[in-house]
Amino acid sequence: MHGWIGRCLRVNLTKNDFKLEEIPQELMDKFLGGRGLGVKILYDEIDPTVNPLSPDNKLIFVSGPLVGTGAVTGASCNVVTKSALSGTIACAKLRGHFGAELKYSGLDMIIVEGKAEFPVIISIMDDKIVIKPALEYWGRTTSETENMFKSSLSDKWAARDTYLLSIGPAGEKLVPLANIINDGFLSVGGAGIGAVMGSKNLKAIAVKGNHSVTVADGNRFVQVVTTLINKLNSAPLISQSMSSWGSAFLVGLCNQKGILPFKNFQSSSFEESKHIGTEALSSAFVLRSRGCFACPIACIKKVDVDNRFYKGKGMAPTYMAIGALGLNCGITDLTNIGIANMICGEMGLDPIAAGGTIATAMELEEKGLLTKDSLKLDFRFGNGEDLIQALTLMATKKGYARRIGQGAKALAEEYGHPELFMGVKSIPLAPFDPRSLQGMGLHFVTSNYGPHHLYAYTFIDEVLSVHEKLDPWTTEGKPEFVKRLQDITAVVDSLGLCNWSLMGLKFNNFIPMINSCLGTSYKAEDLLQTGERIWNLERQFNMRAGFNRSHDILPERFYNEPIEDGPAKGQISRADEMLNDYYKLRGWDEEGRPGNELSESL
Amino acid sequence: MARIKIDHNKCTGCRHCEIACSFNHVAGVANPRRARIRVFREGATYFPTIAGPFVDAACTSKNDLIIGDQTYDMCLICRASCPEKPFFIEAETDFPLKCDFCGIPPSPSCVRWCNSGALELVED
Numbered sequence: 001m002h003g004w005i006g007r008c009l010r011v012n013l014t015k016n017d018f019k020l021e022e023i024p025q026e027l028m029d030k031f032l033g034g035r036g037l038g039v040k041i042l043y044d045e046i047d048p049t050v051n052p053l054s055p056d057n058k059l060i061f062v063s064g065p066l067v068g069t070g071a072v073t074g075a076s077c078n079v080v081t082k083s084a085l086s087g088t089i090a091c092a093k094l095r096g097h098f099g100a101e102l103k104y105s106g107l108d109m110i111i112v113e114g115k116a117e118f119p120v121i122i123s124i125m126d127d128k129i130v131i132k133p134a135l136e137y138w139g140r141t142t143s144e145t146e147n148m149f150k151s152s153l154s155d156k157w158a159a160r161d162t163y164l165l166s167i168g169p170a171g172e173k174l175v176p177l178a179n180i181i182n183d184g185f186l187s188v189g190g191a192g193i194g195a196v197m198g199s200k201n202l203k204a205i206a207v208k209g210n211h212s213v214t215v216a217d218g219n220r221f222v223q224v225v226t227t228l229i230n231k232l233n234s235a236p237l238i239s240q241s242m243s244s245w246g247s248a249f250l251v252g253l254c255n256q257k258g259i260l261p262f263k264n265f266q267s268s269s270f271e272e273s274k275h276i277g278t279e280a281l282s283s284a285f286v287l288r289s290r291g292c293f294a295c296p297i298a299c300i301k302k303v304d305v306d307n308r309f310y311k312g313k314g315m316a317p318t319y320m321a322i323g324a325l326g327l328n329c330g331i332t333d334l335t336n337i338g339i340a341n342m343i344c345g346e347m348g349l350d351p352i353a354a355g356g357t358i359a360t361a362m363e364l365e366e367k368g369l370l371t372k373d374s375l376k377l378d379f380r381f382g383n384g385e386d387l388i389q390a391l392t393l394m395a396t397k398k399g400y401a402r403r404i405g406q407g408a409k410a411l412a413e414e415y416g417h418p419e420l421f422m423g424v425k426s427i428p429l430a431p432f433d434p435r436s437l438q439g440m441g442l443h444f445v446t447s448n449y450g451p452h453h454l455y456a457y458t459f460i461d462e463v464l465s466v467h468e469k470l471d472p473w474t475t476e477g478k479p480e481f482v483k484r485l486q487d488i489t490a491v492v493d494s495l496g497l498c499n500w501s502l503m504g505l506k507f508n509n510f511i512p513m514i515n516s517c518l519g520t521s522y523k524a525e526d527l528l529q530t531g532e533r534i535w536n537l538e539r540q541f542n543m544r545a546g547f548n549r550s551h552d553i554l555p556e557r558f559y560n561e562p563i564e565d566g567p568a569k570g571q572i573s574r575a576d577e578m579l580n581d582y583y584k585l586r587g588w589d590e591e592g593r594p595g596n597e598l599s600e601s602l
Numbered sequence: 603m604a605r606i607k608i609d610h611n612k613c614t615g616c617r618h619c620e621i622a623c624s625f626n627h628v629a630g631v632a633n634p635r636r637a638r639i640r641v642f643r644e645g646a647t648y649f650p651t652i653a654g655p656f657v658d659a660a661c662t663s664k665n666d667l668i669i670g671d672q673t674y675d676m677c678l679i680c681r682a683s684c685p686e687k688p689f690f691i692e693a694e695t696d697f698p699l700k701c702d703f704c705g706i707p708p709s710p711s712c713v714r715w716c717n718s719g720a721l722e723l724v725e726d
């Protein structure tokens with residue numbers, strides 16, 4: 001067995017017990033690993049209608065087979081569960097070094113069941129598995145948790161090789177917007193997962209090990225990886241943009257195309273982009289590049305901050321943070337956006353879900369639908385202090401912030417204006433306006449994980465033209481394109497690679513790396529078929545959880561209110577028109593149900 | 603003579619060098635604990651450290667290392683495969699690991715996979 005370890009740890013927190021299990025070869029062949037395997041296990045083992053915060057929900061941490069092998073960007077560990085925010089299936093992507101260390105501890109996967117009586121940490125150190133009481137960690141931020149755990153180890157050298165994932169106060173308090181943090185990195189798409197971990201009284205997982213990961217054809221693999229590193233290096237989008245600025249370099253570009261949302265998607269252009277572009281970023285912060293395990297791109301930028309709101313190290317704002325926590329809340333001050341992003345990391349909040357909620361509150365207030373009395377907090381578009389204060393309170397469920405912590409949708413409904421919630425399936429939209437990016441709009445409505453761009457990054461072709469040049473405004477060919485990219489992403493996630501690598505490499509470029517690693521002879525089509533299988537299984541889970549065609553829709557604003565000004569003036573979303581074609585391509589019926597044949601082939 | 607120049611300001615902490623080294627010494631096996639180069643984090647800085655021989659004398663003159671306003675423990679960046687620090691002792695075999703300056707030409711494995719430029723092959 002190559003790439004794979006073939007072992008899984010099953011922890012039952014109710015019984016305070018665990019056991020090691022073999023993972024059947026058949027499952028690995030059919031679902032690859034990572035996201036695919038996690039989805040399969042969740043589908044088989046839980047009732048999709050279960051309350052996400054009940055002990056019957058399960059949390060699955062699973063690294064892909066390419067993680068830890070040195071495959072380029074092979075760092076990702078997925079967390080699969082039923083989301084506390086949306087009620088759909090959820091799959092976060094953890095970056096950094098946790099996923100690789102999980103493999104070196106001799107495991108591909110950890111399945112967590114039940115609920116501990118009191119807060120615990122699962123510690124897997126050199127094959128010694130312990131469920132440790134963690135009362136003193138409860139209430140701590142994520143970086144405090146990491147430091148406390150490492151300094152509690154008697155061997156200071158071992159502490160340096162230990163990697164942790166944890167939840168912050170937000171997850172403990174079961175705030176549905178809570179996320180999981182590892183190695184100081186915010187996970188991607190983690191909204192609704194932190195609270196599930198909190199509901200199990202699981203504060204953190206620590207891993208360290210001495211196991212090896214083997215690859216099938218060592219010489220060939222080393223050759224292929226070397227080629228891919230050079231290829232990435234010669235792709236200007238990677239070497240000149242991502243490596244220097246991280247995804248923040250997209251801000252200027254998106255602004256020029258009228259894609260960046262402003263003030264809860266009320267407009268999509270913002271005149272002074274120089275305040276938020278890369279130059280502004282480098283004058284606001286001293287950036288240090290950080291790479292996830294085995295990543296030649298190193299898009300993560302770390303910074304130090306020391307001011308009256310915040311002191312410490314954190315991640316520099318990414319495109320997502322600048323869009324979701326900044327511009328969509330009308331805020332253009334990068335320092336405030338950066339601090340808000342770091343608070344999300346420390347408190348364990350998801351920036352898209354939290355930012356979307358605050359943007360909704362701000363629009364409610366702007367329209368006079370929210371008086372200061374009702375929430376006892378100010379929500380003024382453009383006011384960074386309001387944002388920072390709301391985030392901190394929301395994570396700790398203090399006072400009135402308890403109510404905004406329930407999320408954008410609940411808030412908009414509570415004040416009688418559900419139409420002001422800018423999201424799909426209870427999850428706020430990632431900061432891309434679906435009116436000026438038709439493919440992204442279709443992906444947002446059909447995504448099994450809610451409207452998150454990193455489950456099909458249509459942007460790379462609709463704007464950056466990396467693999468093919470597509471017109472962002474046309475719907476022509478988009479259903480095929482979106483389906484293909486969704487399937488590709490399912491494969492990339494399942495193998496444990498980073499989505500950003502697709503900005504410099506074509507899907508076909510990965511095939512020799514995959515085959516020489518796993519000892520397989522996959523062709524691109526075989527893998528795409530697996531991607532489709534995973535996508536259908538996720539859809540099936542959501543259908544059984546009560547979702548159907550009526551949930552595959554964007555807020556009315558995007559269908560009815562054309563973009564008012566800027567480069568994409570006059571555009572509306574036509575995601576609804578593409579839906580039938582998309583269903584047909586997937587082989588689903590008009591209600592969006594995968595047919596019996598498809599279900600059986602799962 | 604060729605040698606490897608390390609610039610810790612450029613290091614991103616990706617640890618690709620560790621895996622490259624591991625593959626070079628045991629075909630098909632990725633395991634950072636078998637690598638003869640390890641990357642240690644201290645505060646905000648990463649220190650790629652290449653394993654060298656252990657001589658008792660090295661420890662008798664141990665000093666603190668001060669870079670900027672940070673003080674570092676000499677042991678951390680010391681390259682000796684010494685018994686006090688388990689990093690350059692292979693876990694399974696207790697074998698002391700030492701860089702054998704592999705792979706020239708064209709260049710050592712760790713340098714080849716280091717994309718940030720933190721490791722560089724230079725001629726003296």
Ligand code: SF4
Nearest residue numbers: 292295298299498500
């Ligand atoms: S591209 Fe960025 S997020 Fe992806 S693996 Fe590399 S450093 Fe991590």
Ligand code: SF4
Nearest residue numbers: 623701702704710712
């Ligand atoms: S030169 Fe070769 S042996 Fe020495 S650290 Fe680099 S890869 Fe390892």
Ligand code: SF4
Nearest residue numbers: 613614616617619716
């Ligand atoms: S490969 Fe280079 S950048 Fe990455 S950890 Fe090693 S020395 Fe640092």
